[in-house]
Amino acid sequence: MAIVLAKDDLGGYLEHLCHRFVIYAPIRKEGTITFSIWHSDDEVVLDYETTNTPLKKSLFPHSEPLLTYLDDVVTTPTFDLDLMVFGINPQDARALEILDEAFLKPIEDTHYNRRRKRMYVVGYEGAKMENSFGERLGLPSPENLDMLIMSEGDKYVLQTITDRAKDLVKNGFVKAANTNERKISIEENDKLDLEKIMSFLDKGPDQPIWHELAKKCFACGVCAYVCPICHCFDVEDRPSISGDSGDRRRCWDSCMLADFAQVAGGANFRKGRHERIHNWYHHKFSRAVKERGVPDCVGCGRCIMHCPAKIDILGTIEKCEELG
Ligand code: SF4
Ligand code: SF4
Numbered sequence: 001m002a003i004v005l006a007k008d009d010l011g012g013y014l015e016h017l018c019h020r021f022v023i024y025a026p027i028r029k030e031g032t033i034t035f036s037i038w039h040s041d042d043e044v045v046l047d048y049e050t051t052n053t054p055l056k057k058s059l060f061p062h063s064e065p066l067l068t069y070l071d072d073v074v075t076t077p078t079f080d081l082d083l084m085v086f087g088i089n090p091q092d093a094r095a096l097e098i099l100d101e102a103f104l105k106p107i108e109d110t111h112y113n114r115r116r117k118r119m120y121v122v123g124y125e126g127a128k129m130e131n132s133f134g135e136r137l138g139l140p141s142p143e144n145l146d147m148l149i150m151s152e153g154d155k156y157v158l159q160t161i162t163d164r165a166k167d168l169v170k171n172g173f174v175k176a177a178n179t180n181e182r183k184i185s186i187e188e189n190d191k192l193d194l195e196k197i198m199s200f201l202d203k204g205p206d207q208p209i210w211h212e213l214a215k216k217c218f219a220c221g222v223c224a225y226v227c228p229i230c231h232c233f234d235v236e237d238r239p240s241i242s243g244d245s246g247d248r249r250r251c252w253d254s255c256m257l258a259d260f261a262q263v264a265g266g267a268n269f270r271k272g273r274h275e276r277i278h279n280w281y282h283h284k285f286s287r288a289v290k291e292r293g294v295p296d297c298v299g300c301g302r303c304i305m306h307c308p309a310k311i312d313i314l315g316t317i318e319k320c321e322e323l324g
Contacts, residue, residue, distance in 0.1 A: 002179040003158045003169045010156070013173040014038055014086070021084040021120065024058045026051050038086070046087045046149070050129040050301055054228035055085055055092055056099055059115045060252075062225075066111060066235065068247040077111075083119040087149065089126025090184045091134045091298045093142035095228035096121065098296060100144070102231050111250070120146045120165065125184050131301025133314045136192050139298060141185040148184060186298075194289055196324030197317055201286040205278035209319055214274035216309045221254030223280070223303035223311075229296050230254070255279055285317060 005013055017023060023038040026048035033045050034052040067076050088096070103112035123145040146165040150157045157179050160166050200207070224230035234253040239246035253260060256276050261269040270276045288296035297313070304312050 002177050002181075003160070003174040004152075004177040004179075005156045005158055005174050007151075007154050007156060009173045010044065011040070013171070014044065015040060016171050016173060017084065017086075017168065021082045023084045023086050024055065025086040035085075044087060046124045046151070047126060048087075048089065048129070050131060050305060051092075052226075054226060054300075054302060055088065055096060056228055056231070058083065058085065059099070059112055059119065060103070060231060060233075063249055063251040064111065065247045065249050068245075070245045079114040079118065081118065083115060084122060085119060086122045087124040087126075088121060089124060089129070090142055090186045091126075091129065091132065091139070091300050092228055093121065093123050093144060093184070094134075094139050094186065095298045095300065097142055097144050098229050098292075098294070098298070099231060101292060102229075120168070122147045122149060122165075122168075123184055124149045125151070125182075129300055131304045132299055133301065134299035135187045135189040136314075137295060137297065137299050138188055138191045138194075139186045139294065141183060145184070148182065150182060152179075192317060193321050193324070194285065194295065197320045198286040198289060198324070200320040200324035201278070201282045205272070205275040207278075207323070209316070209323070210274040210278040213277050213311060213316065214272070216311060217256070217273055217277055218309055219256055219258055219273055219276065220308060221256045222306050222308065223313075224254035224256055225252055226302040226306045227297075228300060228302070229284075229298065232260070255283070281313075281316065281320070285320070 014023060018038065024035050025038045025044045026033050026046065027036045027038060027042045028045050029036065032052045033048045035055045035058070038044065065077055067074055069075070100116065103109040121144055123142065146162045147168055148159045148161060150159070157177060158169055158174060159182065160169060224232065232253045232255055233250045235248060235250050237246065237248050260276070270279055284296040288294070304314065
């Protein structure tokens with residue numbers, strides 16, 4: 001079903017939706033665009049370039065309680081809000097599909113799923129993001145949208161895809177329209193040779209390129225925090241001083257950090273910075289491809305934008321392709 005919405009009515013439409021949903025949208029804040037909870041006076045930027053923070057924080061917060069306890073009573077958190085991500089572009093929608101696979105298959109992560117099953121996904125035929133190289137990865141089109149928004153002159157065309165999305169267009173802001181069905185896709189251009197990249201990555205961490213990158217890398221973990229797909233976490237018990245209450249939390253972690261692979265007794269399986277950098281690339285472009293057929297990267301470019309050492313993932317995988 002296709003419906004039109006006047007562009008001037010976007011704020012009113014979102015206001016209507018937010019009676020039911022907590023809406024995450026690309027919002028302009030202090031000169032940058034970030035996926036945040038929308039409030040009435042926020043400016044939504046549907047043609048966003050690259051958001052500062054990835055959408056994953058709405059489903060996998062950077063720190064969240066898994067359980068709390070008081071004396072013998074253990075409580076696990078519940079979640080009873082309907083969520084919506086509004087205006088996600090094709091690459092970020094594809095990243096969400098990969099995150100879903102990581103958290104829901106083969107074993108379902110209940111903490112992730114209690115939010116994900118209540119989240120509606122509204123996509124937008126977005127602009128190409130700054131530093132993005134998704135077209136070089138041969139990414140499949142995302143299949144996880146409830147509704148698709150397209151821009152046409154002074155209107156948006158809203159195309160419902162799932163049955164549950166029909167509720168999103170039952171209001172006075174929208175009108176029925178005769179338009180053709182469309183799908184969003186990620187263009188393909190100058191595709192990288194993943195076989196060659198994998199073959200080089202499988203040679204292990206002792207290649208000169210990883211030692212060279214290790215001299216530049218600060219091991220800060222920022223690349224993983226801003227990545228819409230990286231999902232490593234740590235679990236921490238925090239008892240009160242008396243010990244009769246406390247909580248267990250999970251927090252974002254990064255395999256780039258020095259103590260990530262450290263175990264009891266102090267042994268560290270990836271002590272060398274070059275080993276950790278190699279591992280990050282090897283997971284994304286070799287192990288993920290073998291497990292799921294596609295890399296754990298959608299080429300969004302956030303890690304390029306935010307790396308304090310100016311390490312460029314595209315330049316690195318192009319080098320791997322050349323050496324593979
Ligand atoms: S953001 Fe850059 S400097 Fe920091 S860990 Fe990642 S590659 Fe290294
Ligand atoms: S470009 Fe960087 S931040 Fe974006 S998906 Fe790939 S690894 Fe993650």
